[in-house]
Amino acid sequence: MTDTPAVGAEAGSPPAAPAPRFDTLPLDPKLLKAVADSGYTAMTPIQAKAIPIVLAGRDVMGAAQTGTGKTAAFTIPLLQRMLKHENASMSPARHPVRALVLAPTRELADQVAVNVKNYAQHTKLRSAVVFGGVDMKPQTLQLKGGVEVLIATPGRLLDHIEAKNAILNQVEYVVLDEADRMLDIGFLPDLQRILSFLPRARQTLLFSATFSPEIKKLAASYLQDPVLVEVARPNATASTVEQRFYSADADDKRAIIRQILRDRELAQAIVFVNSKLGAARLARAFERDGLKTQALHGDKSQDERLKALAAFKAGEVDLLVATDVAARGLDIADLPAVFNFDVPFNAEDYVHRIGRTGRAGASGLAVTLVARDDTRLTGEIEKLIKKKIELEPFDLDESPRRRRDEPSDRVERGERHGARRSRDDEFVRLAKGNTPVRPGRMVSEASRGDPLFDKPYEAPQRDEPPAWEAARATAAPAASAGKSPNIRPKRKVASLLGGNG
Numbered sequence: 001m002t003d004t005p006a007v008g009a010e011a012g013s014p015p016a017a018p019a020p021r022f023d024t025l026p027l028d029p030k031l032l033k034a035v036a037d038s039g040y041t042a043m044t045p046i047q048a049k050a051i052p053i054v055l056a057g058r059d060v061m062g063a064a065q066t067g068t069g070k071t072a073a074f075t076i077p078l079l080q081r082m083l084k085h086e087n088a089s090m091s092p093a094r095h096p097v098r099a100l101v102l103a104p105t106r107e108l109a110d111q112v113a114v115n116v117k118n119y120a121q122h123t124k125l126r127s128a129v130v131f132g133g134v135d136m137k138p139q140t141l142q143l144k145g146g147v148e149v150l151i152a153t154p155g156r157l158l159d160h161i162e163a164k165n166a167i168l169n170q171v172e173y174v175v176l177d178e179a180d181r182m183l184d185i186g187f188l189p190d191l192q193r194i195l196s197f198l199p200r201a202r203q204t205l206l207f208s209a210t211f212s213p214e215i216k217k218l219a220a221s222y223l224q225d226p227v228l229v230e231v232a233r234p235n236a237t238a239s240t241v242e243q244r245f246y247s248a249d250a251d252d253k254r255a256i257i258r259q260i261l262r263d264r265e266l267a268q269a270i271v272f273v274n275s276k277l278g279a280a281r282l283a284r285a286f287e288r289d290g291l292k293t294q295a296l297h298g299d300k301s302q303d304e305r306l307k308a309l310a311a312f313k314a315g316e317v318d319l320l321v322a323t324d325v326a327a328r329g330l331d332i333a334d335l336p337a338v339f340n341f342d343v344p345f346n347a348e349d350y351v352h353r354i355g356r357t358g359r360a361g362a363s364g365l366a367v368t369l370v371a372r373d374d375t376r377l378t379g380e381i382e383k384l385i386k387k388k389i390e391l392e393p394f395d396l397d398e399s400p401r402r403r404r405d406e407p408s409d410r411v412e413r414g415e416r417h418g419a420r421r422s423r424d425d426e427f428v429r430l431a432k433g434n435t436p437v438r439p440g441r442m443v444s445e446a447s448r449g450d451p452l453f454d455k456p457y458e459a460p461q462r463d464e465p466p467a468w469e470a471a472r473a474t475a476a477p478a479a480s481a482g483k484s485p486n487i488r489p490k491r492k493v494a495s496l497l498g499g500n501g
Contacts, residue, residue: 060206256394259397271321296309
């Protein structure tokens with residue numbers, strides 16, 4: 001079988017040979033029908049290389065970047081091997097777990113489960129997915145009902161093993177998906193415990209973005225004479241992804257994203273940030289801009305995260321603002337663009353972020369917005385991907401007035417509150433010196449050149465004495481009683497200026 005060149009091959013390489021088709025494989029008609037129903041005809045390079053090896057019963061060490069179709073590369077051949085022993089009985093005793101797929105995150109486990117269900121839809125093979133963050137009872141009922149294919153995160157699987165909900169003594173096939181990520185998270189002890197429950201006579205497949213010394217050691221311990229399948233350089237970015245790096249001030253980043261979405265007529269995109277708080281605030285800001293937006297980060301419950309993903313896939317959400325909890329495992333067909341609102345702290349996370357677009361041969365756009373203090377981070381990305389990064393200026397065409405009217409990133413970070421507090425403190429300082437300064441005059445002086453204020457503050461006109469006079473009047477008796485005369489004025493001024501005191 002002729003393989004296509006590696007994804008991300010260098011320019012100037014020989015023209016790509018036609019990709020081999022699924023219908024050339026010795027697959028059950030039920031599987032071929034499911035593949036066709038999913039809209040696939042030609043195999044990706046990792047599928048073309050791995051599927052025949054897995055069908056032959058060999059252990060595999062697969063190195064492939066995200067988005068190359070590696071889930072189908074192990075799912076389809078394992079289902080084919082299991083179909084030889086398919087049983088129509090619904091008895092749990094006759095439906096032991098025969099294939100186990102371990103994944104590092106809830107999102108990836110859920111995506112693998114969706115793929116397994118799609119490819120097995122015309123068969124009687126049953127599957128289940130278990131992960132933490134949700135109630136165990138529905139998972140327990142499904143496991144006790146009998147499943148042949150189990151997809152799980154390590155921690156939750158151990159919970160079910162200890163509760164005797166999952167019996168793994170008849171497992172024939174094991175997949176360690178994104179093994180490097182599982183080791184990064186600290187799952188090695190859990191993996192070792194789980195693998196100790198499995199029969200020694202089994203077929204084991206390990207997929208990883210990189211083959212670090214730790215991954216090689218893991219493979220040496222649990223794989224038998226594995227075949228190395230590698231279709232792209234480690235940490236290479238897909239050639240189908242257009243990568244752009246723009247120099248951007250923090251206050252301009254949101255407007256730049258809006259303009260690119262408009263100019264390129266992009267229907268949807270994922271925007272990556274480095275913090276949970278930043279994700280929540282940026283999502284609210286895009287909502288104010290009129291874009292349907294959802295935040296996806298670690299503080300969201302599993303149910304909230306799954307609903308946000310479902311809404312995004314259904315086209316009900318324009319933007320998904322996410323932290324790196326979503327950088328791996330998200331499988332969204334035809335995602336046109338990814339934006340790095342923040343340059344990632346870890347260069348490898350850049351590769352995984354932009355791997356959400358340009359998947360399985362489709363084209364995609366990855367835009368990274370680079371602030372002045374991001375030089376070191378972009379340098380690390382440059383070293384990792386072994387490609388010179390060209391930093392471009394971006395010409396915003398939005399009117400200065402509109403951009404002035406938008407809440408700035410400084411406001412989103414809470415500096416509005418800081419500015420108010422500094423003015424409160426100034427007024428209290430003046431009050432300590434018994435200098436009668438009206439709030440309107442003091443705020444006007446403090447706000448000169450401050451973009452948060454378009455005009456000086458004017459005290460409201462009212463019949464009763466202003467609050468600042470009442471504050472001073474109440475402060476005098478307190479001072480004569482030996483109490484501080486400065487506490488009450490500060491509280492009153494804070495309430496006048498809208499601060500928190």
